[in-house]
Amino acid sequence: SKAKLFDQNTEVKTSFKDVAGLEGAKEEVQEIVDFLKYPEKYTTLGGKIPKGALLVGPPGTGKTLLAKAVAGEAKVPFFSLSGSDFVEMFVGVGASRVRDLFKQAKEKSPSIIFIDEIDAIGRARGKNAMSGSNDERENTLNQLLTEMDGFGTNTNVIVLAATNRADILDKALMRAGRFDRQIFVDLPDVRERKEIFEVHLRPLKKAENLDLDFLSKQTPGFSGADIANVCNEAALIAARNGKKAVDKQDFLDAVDRIIGGLEKKNKIIT
Numbered sequence: 001s002k003a004k005l006f007d008q009n010t011e012v013k014t015s016f017k018d019v020a021g022l023e024g025a026k027e028e029v030q031e032i033v034d035f036l037k038y039p040e041k042y043t044t045l046g047g048k049i050p051k052g053a054l055l056v057g058p059p060g061t062g063k064t065l066l067a068k069a070v071a072g073e074a075k076v077p078f079f080s081l082s083g084s085d086f087v088e089m090f091v092g093v094g095a096s097r098v099r100d101l102f103k104q105a106k107e108k109s110p111s112i113i114f115i116d117e118i119d120a121i122g123r124a125r126g127k128n129a130m131s132g133s134n135d136e137r138e139n140t141l142n143q144l145l146t147e148m149d150g151f152g153t154n155t156n157v158i159v160l161a162a163t164n165r166a167d168i169l170d171k172a173l174m175r176a177g178r179f180d181r182q183i184f185v186d187l188p189d190v191r192e193r194k195e196i197f198e199v200h201l202r203p204l205k206k207a208e209n210l211d212l213d214f215l216s217k218q219t220p221g222f223s224g225a226d227i228a229n230v231c232n233e234a235a236l237i238a239a240r241n242g243k244k245a246v247d248k249q250d251f252l253d254a255v256d257r258i259i260g261g262l263e264k265k266n267k268i269i270t
């Protein structure tokens, strides 16, 4: 089967309502929504609209969700690809894929390009590693830099990229006119976890005895993705047990199961 070049979504339904917590990050990306919607407001005064921003934070904290919400709020098309797919699937053609991606995004501008796991292509260029795949990665990275530098002030394509390892990125990526803004997306605190539960409980049939404050307290260290998992798992457990609504015990069982899964995952890594 042919590997997909990138995803293109011209009618993004995600909005800021789908993103719980992350108040600071939402405020920062609101500015980007404004740039996309009213570029003239900024350019008439001689300002340059930023070309890129880096979303930095642990896995599952909503970086992809937030990027999509920017596109949804601004009502612009969303082009996305993952850095790891790039390196794994497109051997020999990385640079031309980047060129195609930017070409499409420019044709559909205003638009958003989202690059998940940018560290896979944007790792600092090593002095010693001389393998072929590394050359490939560098060509891809160089093409990305070239494309961003080539944007005119009125291109109106904004590139968002996500990473959980900003420290290992090539500094060239962060230079002025490239990803010169960093937006931090952190793990949720107890209050934010409650808000995330509220979002993911919306589609569920809930029992009366659900206590969100309790659940939020029971889930320290959980990411938004983990909480989404808990809610879905709880619904499946309730269904398996023939219940009419998802209750407190289903949630506790789901939390246990997710914690078990997280522990297993950590064991494999270490």
Ligand code: ATP
Residues within 6 Å of the ligand: 018, 019, 020, 021, 022, 058, 059, 060, 061, 062, 063, 064, 065, 066, 116, 162, 164, 196, 199, 223, 224, 225, 226, 228
């Ligand atoms: P990764 O670094 O692993 O790609 P990410 O930070 O991009 O992760 P997302 O893919 O955006 O995380 O999150 C996965 C899912 O978790 C989302 O689709 C959503 O269902 C849920 N989620 C994560 N964060 C939030 C949040 N702040 N509010 C609501 N849902 C969230």
